[in-house]
Amino acid sequence: MISAITSKTNAYDRKLHSLSFHTSALTDTIRKSGSKKDSIRMDTATQRVKINPKAGTALKSKVEYNAKDSILADISGKYLYLYKDAEVKFEGMTLKADFIRVDQQTMIVYAKGAIDSSGTYSGRPFMTGEGSDLIADSLAYNFKSKKAKVWSGVSKEGEGFIRGGQMKLNENKEGFLKGGTYTTCNDPDHVHFGIKITKAKVMENRVVTGPAYMYIEDIPTPLVVPFGFFPKTSKRANGIIFPSVGEDQQKGFFLRDMGYYLGLSDNIDAALKASIFTNGSYDLGLSSRYVVRYKYSGNLNFNYSNSRYGEEGTSTFQNTKDFQVMWSHGQSRQGTGSSFSASVNLTSSKFYQNTGNFVPLPNRFNNTSNSSISYSKTWQGKMPINLSSSLSASQQFNTGAINLTLPTLTLNGIQFTPFDSPRRIGPPTWYSKVRLTYGMALSNTVNTYDSLLFSSSAPPEHQFKTLVNHTASLQTSFNVLKYINISPNMPYTENWYFRTITKEYNAGNDQVETTYHNGFKAERSYALSVGASTTLYGMAQFKKGGIKAIRHTLRPNVSYSYKPDFSDPKYGYVKTYTDKNNNEVPYSVFESGSSSYGRSSVIGFGLSNNLEMKVRSAKDTVNGEKKISILNELSLNSSYNFAAKEFNLAPFSLAGFTNLFKTINLNFGASLDPYAVNDEGQRINKFSINEGGPLVNLTNANISLSANFNSKAKNRPQYTTQQQRDLYLVDPNPNNFIDFNIPWNVGINYAFNYSRSYSNGNRFNNFFQTINVNGDFNLTQKWKISGMTGYDVSSQTISPTTLSIARDLHCWDLQVYWVPFGQYKQYSIDLRVKSSILQDLKLSKRRPYYYDDAY
Known part of the structure; x- marks a missing residue:
């Protein structure tokens, strides 16, 4: 006879006495310590059973039972049955299943799923809290010994899973498996690949197996191993990085990227x-990633290459050494007023060519490299002061030229209002707006070549030059006639140099020789300027039609500046030397001083325009109108120098931009020269219109159109800043991630450039036109195809073209990269497991660009 407790209150009341009677025999093991009452307490609302073991018995902790549907107990009191969403908790361990049976004498719990009305086996046992999480077809667990036996289980071991077979768990949380599968595929319905294991021991931080073989899509492969070892940890662990094996046409057979990983x-x-080649070449590399949550993250990479080409002892033998240093750092220090960032890429000019690494085509065409490290600190207060410092470098790979600035230091924000009072009442007067500002900048620069960098034998012109720049200005602003803003300014500049030069013509070798002198010398300059600007509005309103109003905004400006001639010998900033033709040639004693030669008295003028339109719109339920920008900006600027001996009027500069249909960006510009050109193509000091020509001559012009079209993203995940940093630790290269959430994306760029040139008295009109297209689209939900190409209209040639194909194979990735033609014709095919723990489980086929077609 079995007494039942159902979810209905009346049924529970009817069976309560019977259940209590039959379980009274168990009070020796499950009675609450110090209590003489029945130790089983029923809660009709939650149907929870709590068993408190008696002091001195085997169980020292409380066991909690819970079931959603019903709880059954047999007449002898030995077994307790829990149905539907059953749950058992004991000492941090939680077991859930659709059916649980508890032996209250041996304290062995048995759990399994149930077959629902559709015939599906569901509600499988799920156990957590005993090491790794575990789900199985059925399992048995002993509360006393803490041992378990599992049938057809699935446990998560690090990034992988152990599926199927039979497993026994001992009290040390170690598992002994027979006939299971290790895989990183998380598909619950079908395992796409795995390693069949005859037997294995699952420990806290590793899995050791006996004989095993690999299968893919239920097909066994000949890849058999006598034993296996898989790391199992939530923390980083040290381990060997297995190399890739192949052949390089120039360096021979290789083992590439073998090494060791350190989870510090x-x-x-x-x-x-490290990479080694049979011809004696080798590469060394160090890479490191770091992150401190909510503070900073970054990565550091250093690579060194020793490349050998040809046979040693022959004229064709070459031995080159190259290096690359890359460092990226970012931080978030909100509220501290300070920030630090780094983006460093220092590379020897032949690194990519000599190492033979597979480099995407867009990167290989980049002949320049720029690096920077910057720090800034702001002190808030009545007078905020900003201090910033940076290190920067730029390289030209084709020439080997390097420009370094190590470092720059800038201090600005220091300003005073000497004629204003903190107790002033009312609006400020023009003199209370008078401000005195000060700033300082230090720079230490060198322009040299990578072969001379940091060399003790480098000539002085290839050594660092230090400059300290001080700037101060006295300025104010006020309105005239209410709408015209006047802004006078008196700037002062003082530069400190620690090296000067003298130049002298040497008739013996027909060279101009430069002598360098170490020592302090200051260069001082000042000027006076005043500017006036205002804003004019024009409005046209329409009572009928779709257009409601058109507004035209004009911003005219005019300015005047005066600067003395600091090349006067009394200042000592500019000297002269006599060339072989007895001409006096001026030069700056500071190599490249800031003072311009000659006196300047310049008036500048310009006009900018903006055109907007309001249209009636039924979509806007609040205002019933929509604003449309017709012309975002159209400006025309020039200047006139009264002190110049010729060409007083500067060329007119025309520039503008606007947006068309919210998608197309249009930029245009032109340079218009008012002076005439003679038959030899030389500019003459006469206006073109006075020589029978046009008002201005178009010397160059440019137009660019860019547009980007894409579909709306499907369920695109939104990552927080911290999640983006965590993803960065997984892979710092964003190009390795394929976004399948955007069905298609197309970008089109068109550029047109015109310039005018003269040669041998003939005028040439030069036109350059290029069209570039890039995009990607999802062929299916799992196929992504992307590429880029272009066409040079002027030379009638196709621009470098690439095609990429990505296939999401659930737990595998397939990526194809192809350059179908041109100098860098190449391809690569990579099929690899997504999980990083099995990152060496991959198949690659590559043809680098430097291989012969016959290879």
């Missing part, structure tokens, strides 16, 4: 890699 801590890791 939860915040930093490092990887040491």
Whole structure:
């Protein structure tokens, strides 16, 4: 006879006495310590059973039972049955299943799923809290010994899963598996690949197996191993990085990127890699990633290459050494007033060519490299002061030229209002707006070549030059006739140099020789300027039709500036030397001083325009109108120098931009020269219109159109800043991630440039036109195709073209990269497991660009 407790209150009341009677025999093991009452307490609202073991018995902790549908107990009191969403908790362990049976004498719990009305086996046992999470077809667990037996289980072990077979768990949380599968595929219905294991021992931080073989899509492969080892940890662990094997046409057979990974801590890791080639070449690399949550993150990479080409002892033999240093750092220090960032890419000019690494085509065409490290600090207050410092470098790979600034230091924001009072009442007067500002900048620069960098034998012109720049200004602003703003300014500049030069013509070798002198010398300059500007509005309103109003905004400006001639010998900033033709040639003693030669008295003028339109719109339920920008900006600027001996009027500069249909960006510009040109193509000091020509001559012009069209993203995940940093630790290269959430995306760019030139008395009109297209689209939900190409209309040639194909194979990735033609014709095919723990499980086929077609 079995007494039942159902979810209905009347049924529970009817069976309560019977259940209490039959369970009274168990009070020795499950009675609450110090209590003489029945130790089983029923709660009709939650149907929860709590068993408190008696002091001195085997169980020292409380066991909690819970079921959604019903709880059954047999007449002998030995077994307790829990149905539908049953749950058992004991000492941090939680077991859930659709059916649980508890042996209250042996304290062994048995759990399994149930077959629902559709015939599906569901509600499988799920156990957590005993090491890794575990789900199985059925399992048995002993509360006393803490041992378990599992049939057809699935447990998550690090990034992988162990599925199927039979497993026994001992009290040390170790598992002994027979006939299971190790895989990183998380598809619950079908495992796309796995490693069949005859037997294995699952420990806290590793899985050791006996003989095993690999299968893909239920097809066994000949890849068999006598034993296996899989790391199992939530923390970073050290391990060997297996190399890739192949052949390089120039360097021979190779083992590439073999090394060792170091999981130094939860915040930093490092990887040491090396590549060796049969001709004696080798590459060394160090990469490290670090992150401190909510503070900063970054990565550091260093690579060194020793490349050998040809046979040693022959004229064709070459031995080159190249390096690359890359560092990226970002931080978030909100509220501190300070920030630090770094983007460093220092590379020897032949690094990519000599290492033979597979480099995407857009990167290979980049002949320049720029690096920067910057720090800034702002002190808030009545007078905010900003201090910033930076290190920067730029390289030209084709020439080997390097420009370094190590470092710059800038201090600005210091200003005073000497004629204003803190107790002033009412609006400020023009003199209370008078401000005195000061700023300072230090720079240490050198322009040299990578072969001379930091060399003790480098000539003085290839050594660092230090400059300290001080700037101060006295300025104010006020309105005239209410709408015209006047802004006078008196700037002062003082530069400190620590090296000067003298130049002298040497008739013996027909060279101009430069002598360098170390020592302090200051260069001072000042000027006077005043500017006037205002804003004019024109409005046209329409009572009928779709157009409601058109507004035209004009911003005219005019300015005047005066600067003395600091090339006068009394200042000592400019000297002269006599060339071989007895001509006096001026030069700056500071190599490149800031003072311009000659006196200047310049009036500048300009006009900018903006055109907007309001249209009636039924979509806007609040205002019933919509604003449309017709012309975002159209400006015309020039200047006239009264002190110049010729060409007083500067060319007119025309520039503008606007948006068409919210999608197309249009930019245009032109340079218009008012002076005439003679038959030899030389500019003469006469206006073109006075020589029978046009008012102005078009010397160059440019137009660019860019548009981007894409579909709306489907369920695109929104990552927080911290999540983006965590993803960065997984892979710092964003190009390795394929976004399948955007069905299609197309970008089109058109550029047109015109310039005028003269040669041998003939005028040439030069036109350059290019069209570039890039885009991607989802062929299906799992196929992504992307590429870029272009066409040079002027030379009638196709621009470098690439095609990429990505296929999401659930737990595998297939990526194809192809350059179908041109100098860098190449392809690569990579099929790899997504999980990083099996990142060496991949198949690659590559043809680098430097291979012969016959290879």
